Amino acid sequence: MCGRFVVANVASELVGVLRVDVEGEVLPPPSYNIAPTARAAIVLDSAKTEPATRRLESARWGLVPGWAKDPSIGSRAFNARAEELEDKPMFRNALIKRRAVVPASGYYEWKQVDGGKVPHYIHPADDQPMFFAGLYEWWKDPAKADDDPDRWLLSFTILTRDSVGHLGSIHDRMPLFIDGDFADAWLDTDTDDHNVRDLLDAAIDAAPALADTLDDHVVSSAVGNVRNDSPDLIAPAA
Known part of the structure; x- marks a missing residue:
């Protein structure tokens, strides 16, 4: 799973390779401790124009489907298992019509050890942006x-x-990583229903190679408190 992530730069600085056409008027500031229900910047292709307009927009973390009675349901839908999307009414339609890319600098995961859990910061070895399929x-x-x-x-x-x-030695789940080249296919609004399964399978199959390029190190337990938000959170633990 991915329950906390980092955007250490202004979001617009992370998405150069994604060729964004329009940036939202109010985008979230950099944050070192983004938690579910907080806001983060996402990239999406809007099919309302021809050709589709690629947008960078502020969004709340935790999916709230159109049929929901209120937004509280999103607090339980900040992650979605890629292999189960087509079987879940919460995610099925979004997979077909509303795919997004989530740019990040890195993310946190907690490793279970004797006596508790230890937080790790996982990030690209070259400090370039990383992209999650969303x-x-x-x-x-x-x-x-x-x-x-x-x-x-x-x-x-x-x-x-x-x-x-x-990464498997830290946690049994990881984000579905994609690269800048695959992002175009992932965001393409012209992908028909029959090809979405192939697109998802391609993303799942490509993710391990991207995972191999990532570094990790243990960080302070201070990241466990959502009120903490500073560059110190991603520094190696003393």
């Missing part, structure tokens, strides 16, 4: 007026798969 949804708040700019909530989830290699 899904997004729009939810309309029925309690707000049609002209209220806050009536529509954009939310997202990060996909996961079985861990491999050295």
Whole structure:
């Protein structure tokens, strides 16, 4: 699973290779401790234009489907198992129509050891941005007026798969990593229903090679408190 991640730079600095056309007016600032229900920047292709417009937008972490009664359901949907998406009503339609890329600097995972859990910071060895495959949804708040700019909530989830290699020794799940080249295919709004399964399988199969390029080190337990947010959190533990 992925329950905390890091965006150490302004989000627009992380997505150069993704060729974003439009940046949202209000994007989240850098953060070293992004937790579920917090906001982060995601990349999506909007099919409302021809050709599709690639957007960098602020979204709430934790998927809230359009049929939800309220946003609280998102707190339980910050991750989605890639191999189960087609069987889950929560994620099925988003997989077909609303795929996203989540840019990050790294993420945290907790390793179970005798006496408790130890947090690790996992990140690209070359300190370049990393990308998680995700899904997004729009939810309309029925309690707000049609002209209220806050009536529509954009939310997202990060996909996961079985861990491999050295990451498997930390946790049994890892984010579904994708690279900048594959991101174009992942975001493509013209992918039809029949080809989505092949697209997802390709992402799952390619992730282990990307996982092999990542480094990790133990960090302070301070990351466990969501109120802590500073560069010190990603420093190796003393």
